[in-house]
Amino acid sequence: MTTTTAPPADVAERRPPRTRTLARGLPMVPAVVLLLVFMAGPVVYSVYLAFTNEALRGEGAAVTSLVGLDNFATALADPAFWNSVLLTLVFTLISAVIGQNLLGMALALLMRQSTKVVRAVTGAVVIAAWILPEVVAGYLWVTFLAEEGSLNTLLTAIGLPAQDWLVSVPIWAVAFANIWRGTAFTMLIYTAALAGISPEIRESAEMDGAGPVRRFTTITLPLLRQSIATNLMLITLQTLSVFGLIWIMTAGGPADASQTLPLYMYEQAFSYGQLGYGTAIALMLLLIGALASLAYLRLLPKEDKQ
Amino acid sequence: MTATDTAPHPVATSGTPSPARRGGGRSRRALGVRTASDLSLLVVTVFFCIPLLWVVLASFDAQASLSVAWPAEPGLANYAAIWNAETLFRPLLNSVVLCGGATLVTVATAALAAYPLSRYRSRAKRPFLLTIIFATGLPITAIMIPVYALFVQVNLVDSMGGAILFLAASSLPYSIFLMKNFMDDVPIQIEESAWTEGAGMLRTLWSIVLPLMRPATAVVTIFTFVSMWGNFFVPFMLLLSPDKLPAAVTLYTFSSQYGQVAYGQLAAFSIFYSLPVIVLYLLLGRRLGAGFAASGGLKA
Known part of the structure; x- marks a missing residue:
């Protein structure tokens, strides 16, 4: 999809400019109202909420008062918060930046070389994993990794010891489930991007005697730079905020061994009723997302930045 | 597939x-x-x-x-066991109402908003599009607490209408972005003759542009619906009464309600719940790539 800008459409010039501009903006009103009320509203409100002691019960529920930076100070002094930050980073790194990104790229590249039937079957299965509802994916991985689950059945069949993966390595368990669930997205982005590279470039490199590895590093990768940066940004933001999958599989446990920031936020806000504190955590989650996005934007070629 | x-x-x-x-x-x-x-x-x-x-x-x-x-x-014992209104039909119907309603709202408002963005020049256009793209990346999880707190204050918690409007708004940025990109590909010449004959903006959009981009609208509609169908967190937070819960949430309560989980029934329910999205993707077929080329070339 090319983002060509439509030619200017100044055909009907009967009304004076200002009214015309307003009239032209009219169809946008419903969307803008929805966005202001349900998206911008909560975002602005969350900035206020994060500085209050708003709670579902107890002191903050009766009288809500501004508490300054208290929520942030509490979080920074709480080992459970740092545990969540670390787990979130590990989860995002393993499952998105490494897992989905590399596997998705590998699949997109392999599919260009493979027979049509294999390509269709692989695509169907990988995409099926992606379109299944989050809760279903969670349960599928619970059954796959449980003590009496499929993985252990396979392992004991070849003589390896079984273990309860959701208890022994919970963060790896949810990370692998997220790779399984999310790889299709990356695969589709890279497939579309690879199809956009003109065959002539590749053929002329081949003529010049460049091998497949060299062709990939010197031609394909630089041409894909924008797609890679965009994809990394999108999957990082998606993965940072994964809630349902982890909630179904481990609910953050055992203890808090897989409690990423969204689950910590949920626990603080709803199990303990600390809405103000939970919102402060959410803001810090947004901050991590923003920092990651800025880092990826630096990967973009210069002419695209502006 | x-x-x-x-x-x-x-x-x-x-x-x-x-x-x-x-x-x-x-x-x-x-x-x-x-x-x-x-x-x-x-x-x-x-x-x-x-x-x-x-x-x-x-x-x-x-x-x-x-x-x-x-x-x-x-x-088929498992299927027979869940084949009743309480377990299967009502949650699925709730999902259809919730996600179908929200998809309608999203696609209609996104098409309306995309038209001026695609057809007219304005100084406000670029900042607006940049805001939209920024909002695409906003993790919805992170704003659920303030949304819940606001919904409590205006008494919208456990209201189907409230949940529909919020779901619709949360997928609007991406839908507007996709719609605008697809609309850019529709040649403007045909509309110009409609304009000179005095057709208004809405009329041009409805009877000329949208019919020309029916495949693209299908892509946006299916994308939106499928992502809402799988969404767990939003209905989990905003809906409470058992008779309003969609399948995403009842599937979760399915296992946590009873001590002994009937795995066969859980699997059968999962299949029914997943079927609609699988069918929709089969319908989408080879057009799926179009949406992805769009996000791959993410540009303002």
């Missing part, structure tokens, strides 16, 4: 050297590359299949356990 041969592969086909043009050694090498690729893809496919296999086999097995196993007495 054809998503992968969506993106037409001019490169792949022309990259395979034709034996007539090139030496036999090259084509043998190409065959080797092809076999190696096929084998690697099949290995990945088998691994991806195991969890999927469980849900299918367990749903026909009244004594289903957690492991993949061929049912001792294959039958």
Whole structure:
């Protein structure tokens, strides 16, 4: 999809400019109202909420008062918060930046070389994993990794010891489930991007005697730079905020061994009723997302930045 | 399911050297590359299949356990057990109302908003589009607490209408962005003649532009619906009464309500709940790639 800008459409010039501009903006009103009320509203409100002691019960529920930076100070002094930050980073790194990104790229590249039937079957299965509802994916991985689950059945069949993966390595368990669930997205982005590279470039490199590895590093990768940066940004933001999958599989446990920031936020806000504190955590989650996005934007070629 | 041969592969086909043009050694090498690729893809496919296999086999097995196993007495007992309004039909109907309603709102408002963005020049356009793209990346999880707190204050918690409007708003940025990109590809000449004949903006949009971009609208509609259908967190937070909960949430309560989980029934329910999105993707077929090319070339 090319983002060509439509030619200017100044055909009907009967009304004076200002009214015309307003009239032209009219169809946008419903969307803008929805966005202001349900998206911008909560975002602005969350900035206020994060500085209050708003709670579902107890002191903050009766009288809500501004508490300054208290929520942030509490979080920074709480080992459970740092545990969540670390787990979130590990989860995002393993499952998105490494897992989905590399596997998705590998699949997109392999599919260009493979027979049509294999390509269709692989695509169907990988995409099926992606379109299944989050809760279903969670349960599928619970059954796959449980003590009496499929993985252990396979392992004991070849003589390896079984273990309860959701208890022994919970963060790896949810990370692998997220790779399984999310790889299709990356695969589709890279497939579309690879199809956009003109065959002539590749053929002329081949003529010049460049091998497949060299062709990939010197031609394909630089041409894909924008797609890679965009994809990394999108999957990082998606993965940072994964809630349902982890909630179904481990609910953050055992203890808090897989409690990423969204689950910590949920626990603080709803199990303990600390809405103000939970919102402060959410803001810090947004901050991590923003920092990651800025880092990826630096990967973009210069002419695209502006 | 054809998503992968969506993106037409001019490169792949022309990259395979034709034996007539090139030496036999090259084509043998190409065959080797092809076999190696096929084998690697099949290995990945088998691994991806195991969890999927469980849900299918367990749903026909009244004594289903957690492991993949061929049912001792294959039958429809699990399906029969959940085949009632309470367990199956009402949650699915709720999902249809929630996601269908929200999709309608999203697609209608996104199409309206995309039209001026695609057709007119304005100084406000670029900042608006940048805001939209920024909002696309906003993790909805992170604003659920303030949304909940606001909903409590205006008494919208546990209201289907409130949940529909919030779901619709949360997928608007991406839908507007997709719609605008697709609309840019519709040539403007036909509209110009409609304008000179005095057709208004809405009329032009409804009777000229939208019919021309029916496939693109289908892509946006299906994308929106499928992502809402799988959404767990939003209804989990905003809806409370059991008779309003969609399948995403009842599937979760399904296992936590009783001590002993009936895995076969859980699998059967999962299949019913997943069926609509699978059917929709089959309908989308090779058009799936279009949406992805759009996000790959993310530009303002």
